[in-house]
Amino acid sequence: MADLSDYTFLVTGSAGFIGFHVSRALLGQGAEVIGLDNYNDYYSPALKRDRDRELRRHEKFVSIEADLADLPAVEALFANHRPQKICHLAAQAGVRYSLINPFAYQKANLEGFLNLIELAKRHQVERFVYASSSSVYGGLTELPFAETQRTDTPISLYAATKRANELIAHAYSHLFGLPTVGLRLFTVYGPWGRPDMAMWLFAAAMLKGEAIKVFNYGQMERDFTYIDDAVQGILGALTAPDLDAYEIFNIGNHRTEPLRKVIALLEQELGVKAKQELLPMQPGDVPATFADVARARAKLGFNPAIPIESGIPRFISWFKEYHKPEQD
Numbered sequence: 001m002a003d004l005s006d007y008t009f010l011v012t013g014s015a016g017f018i019g020f021h022v023s024r025a026l027l028g029q030g031a032e033v034i035g036l037d038n039y040n041d042y043y044s045p046a047l048k049r050d051r052d053r054e055l056r057r058h059e060k061f062v063s064i065e066a067d068l069a070d071l072p073a074v075e076a077l078f079a080n081h082r083p084q085k086i087c088h089l090a091a092q093a094g095v096r097y098s099l100i101n102p103f104a105y106q107k108a109n110l111e112g113f114l115n116l117i118e119l120a121k122r123h124q125v126e127r128f129v130y131a132s133s134s135s136v137y138g139g140l141t142e143l144p145f146a147e148t149q150r151t152d153t154p155i156s157l158y159a160a161t162k163r164a165n166e167l168i169a170h171a172y173s174h175l176f177g178l179p180t181v182g183l184r185l186f187t188v189y190g191p192w193g194r195p196d197m198a199m200w201l202f203a204a205a206m207l208k209g210e211a212i213k214v215f216n217y218g219q220m221e222r223d224f225t226y227i228d229d230a231v232q233g234i235l236g237a238l239t240a241p242d243l244d245a246y247e248i249f250n251i252g253n254h255r256t257e258p259l260r261k262v263i264a265l266l267e268q269e270l271g272v273k274a275k276q277e278l279l280p281m282q283p284g285d286v287p288a289t290f291a292d293v294a295r296a297r298a299k300l301g302f303n304p305a306i307p308i309e310s311g312i313p314r315f316i317s318w319f320k321e322y323h324k325p326e327q328d
């Protein structure tokens with residue numbers, strides 16, 4: 001890995017799940033990190049503040065509270081801190097929520113994205129890495145998903161905005177030579193994870209003795225990526241030499257796991273039998289994801305190493321610790 005101690009990175013969504021871990025890893029390598037987040041209440045802002053508090057322990061971390069859609073605020077950030085590389089992870093995430101609150105996606109994922117990439121261009125940043133999503137593969141059934149497959153059939157607004165990000169990045173790379181790297185992340189999980197995602201929802205419900213909602217009657221398969229593996233891939237995207245001006249990579253575990261196996265591992269770790277409410281497929285969701293990671297291996301040195309058999313126990317151990325009642 002290159003020496004990062006001379007670098008200033010802008011990490012957007014630094015109080016979010018993945019942004020927190022990426023910021024921590026960059027700081028651990030001696031880089032300066034400017035972290036931006038708006039602490040919105042899509043899920044617990046307290047959890048976001050807790051992550052930010054952890055990051056503020058590092059002397060080379062600068063925390064900025066601002067909304068990406070606020071162009072003057074983002075302009076001021078660039079003028080004051082002059083980041084050399086950008087890791088853009090802030091977004092309105094979630095497939096299901098995009099059916100309920102479409103304008104949150106317009107603001108964060110379209111307006112916010114355009115503001116940031118335009119400033120990246122104006123300030124001639126060395127690399128603009130941004131989170132896309134496995135959801136851009138839409139309803140494709142040919143597995144595993146490879147970057148060469150067509151992705152013009154998104155089946156949710158969330159997926160459409162992520163695909164739009166890739167198309168905007170292509171135009172900026174082509175027109176202005178801005179080096180961009182889009183990462184199609186596949187279901188990332190682990191400590192400090194997201195309370196709106198299945199793994200957290202299941203663990204929380206099981207500990208309370210409540211039923212878990214199992215969609216598509218349990219006929220779901222996901223490529224689950226442990227957070228440390230995702231971070232390794234993201235750091236590769238920020239530092240790998242010899243990338244083209246426009247790049248797209250899958251970041252997954254290259255394994256697809258049935259949901260029932262996840263439930264069984266959670267039962268084992270929590271010592272609780274899950275009560276299951278079997279429900280039909282949710283609109284916008286896909287039955288299976290599976291990442292072909294050959295490109296990321298070859299160009300980013302990406303090497304996913306943590307299967308769910310060891311990742312789920314690590315998540316549960318953190319989950320229990322985080323929710324432990326305060327002791328005097």
Ligand SMILES: NC(=O)c1ccc[n+]([C@@H]2O[C@H](COP(=O)([O-])OP(=O)(O)OC[C@H]3O[C@@H](n4cnc5c(N)ncnc54)[C@H](O)[C@@H]3O)[C@@H](O)[C@H]2O)c1
Pocket residue numbers: 012013014015016017018019036037038039040048066067068069088089090091092093094107108112131132133134184185186187188189194
């Ligand atoms: N976690 C996954 O499995 C997964 C899978 C595919 C893609 N992604 C993408 O990866 C990125 C990070 O995901 P995550 O799981 O860490 O999500 P997250 O919701 O935990 O983090 C996103 C952060 O961005 C912040 N944010 C949102 N809109 C903002 C705005 N307009 N201005 C400033 N901050 C804003 C939020 O407050 C949040 O802290 C997102 O772009 C997401 O779409 C995640």
